[in-house]
Amino acid sequence: MYRPLKDMRILLTGTSSGIGWHLALELTRCGAAVLATARRRERLDELVQTVRSKLGDNARIETLAGDITSPAIRQQLIDQAVHSWQGIDVVINNAGAGAVGRFSDASPERLREVMEVDFFAPVELTRLALPLLKQGHKPAIMLIGSVLGHRAxxxxxxxxxxxxxxxxxxxxxxxxxxxxHIDVIMLSPSTTQSEFFDRLIDTPANIRNKSLGSMPPAKVARAARLALQRNSRDVILSAGGRGLVWAGKFFPKIVDRILANYGQPN
Ligand SMILES: NC(=O)c1ccc[n+]([C@@H]2O[C@H](COP(=O)([O-])OP(=O)(O)OC[C@H]3O[C@@H](n4cnc5c(N)ncnc54)[C@H](OP(=O)(O)O)[C@@H]3O)[C@@H](O)[C@H]2O)c1
Known part of the structure; x- marks a missing residue:
């Protein structure tokens, strides 16, 4: 099945930087209507200006600023989609944040926060969107995961x-x-050059900025757009990422040993 994006009504989270920013550009360029969200309102305004400067005033993008971990914001997103478009065809759960450092040194709050942003928020946003997706045109849910969701x-x-x-x-x-007939598409990037490593949750400054050898976010966004159009099931990006997942599956003890010796945080 091919999913044409023209006139698709797409709710996209995490659009103030990185992969989400570029994905908003990709989707609007294909003629989709995009409701873009993140906390930084000024970045969302900048995104709208960028889209309009590239595609003209008829480009279909609107925004709502807010914290995706808030149930009220998630409901407002759904309400805005209904108000503007009378429905939703695609939800892309891209917003995310990480944390780096040993579990034994970290707080229970850090675990809660990471789970709120990366797990509960996308799950609960999807729950709210499901009744609309059931009425949608070629509906899909896209999850931006990580290679680290395949091999820890x-x-x-x-x-x-x-x-x-x-x-x-x-x-x-x-x-x-x-x-x-609602598709679930999983896209798992490996390390990507974004603001991700500058905005880690509760992480000491000396173990930040580890984004060496990473993919450009525009390339990841293009892969996400293609996965949506081609209705891919599960895409792992980068040869290195696929290599790690493959080795972790077939030689788990060797990978454990290598990571224990060479992959420890500072
Ligand atoms: N960078 C990597 O190496 C990498 C690798 C694999 C997977 N990923 C995944 O790719 C996705 C996008 O990350 P990225 O690399 O593009 O990082 P990024 O540039 O830091 O973008 C993260 C986006 O999520 C938004 N966000 C974070 N917390 C939020 C919250 N509580 N409420 C609303 N929005 C929130 C941020 O906006 P505001 O701060 O303005 O709210 C921003 O727009 C994430 O799911 C991430 O886990 C990233």
């Missing part, structure tokens, strides 16, 4: 847990929703 590494236990949980939930939902 040391020093990112909370983030790995959240992305594993997201993937498990998405896999279950995919089967549940198949009879209703």
């Amino acid at each position: 590494v040391p020093g990112k236990s909370e983030y790995c847990a959240a992305k594993f949980a997201l993937r498990g939930w998405g896999e279950s939902l995919r089967c549940e929703l198949q009879p209703q």
Whole structure:
């Protein structure tokens, strides 16, 4: 099945930077109507200006600023989509945040916060959107996961847990929703050059900025747009990412040993 994006009504989270910013550009360029959200309002205004400067005033983008972990904001997003478009065809859960450092040094609050942003928020936003998706045109839910949701590494236990949980939930939902023709698409980037490592949750400054050898966010956004159009099931980006997942599956003990020796946080 090919999913044309023209006139698709798409709710996209995490659009103030990185992958989400570029994905908003990709989707509007294809003629989709995009409701873009993140906390930084000025960045969302800048995104609208950028889209309009590239595509003209007829480009279909609107925004709502707010914290995606807030139930009230999630409901406002749904209400705005209904008000503007009378429905939703696609939800893309992209907003996310990480944390780096040993589990034994970290607080319970850090775990809660990472799980709120990376797991509970996308799950609960999707719950609210489901009645609309059931009425949607070629409906889909896209989850931006991570290679670390396939193979965990040391020093990112909370983030790995959240992305594993997201993937498990998405896999279950995919089967549940198949009879209703709602697709669930999982896209798992590897390290991406974005603001992600500058905005880590409760992470000491000396272990920040580890984004070496990473993919440009525009490339990840393009892959996400293609996965949506081609209705891919589960996409792992980058050869390195696929290599890690493959090795972790077939040689788990060797990968454990290598990560224990060379992959520890500072
Ligand atoms: N960068 C990587 O290496 C990498 C690798 C694999 C997967 N990913 C995943 O890719 C996705 C996008 O990340 P990115 O690399 O593009 O990072 P990014 O540049 O930091 O973008 C994250 C986006 O999420 C939004 N966000 C974070 N917390 C939020 C909250 N509580 N409420 C609302 N919006 C929130 C941010 O906006 P505001 O701060 O303005 O709210 C921002 O727009 C995430 O799900 C991430 O886990 C990233």
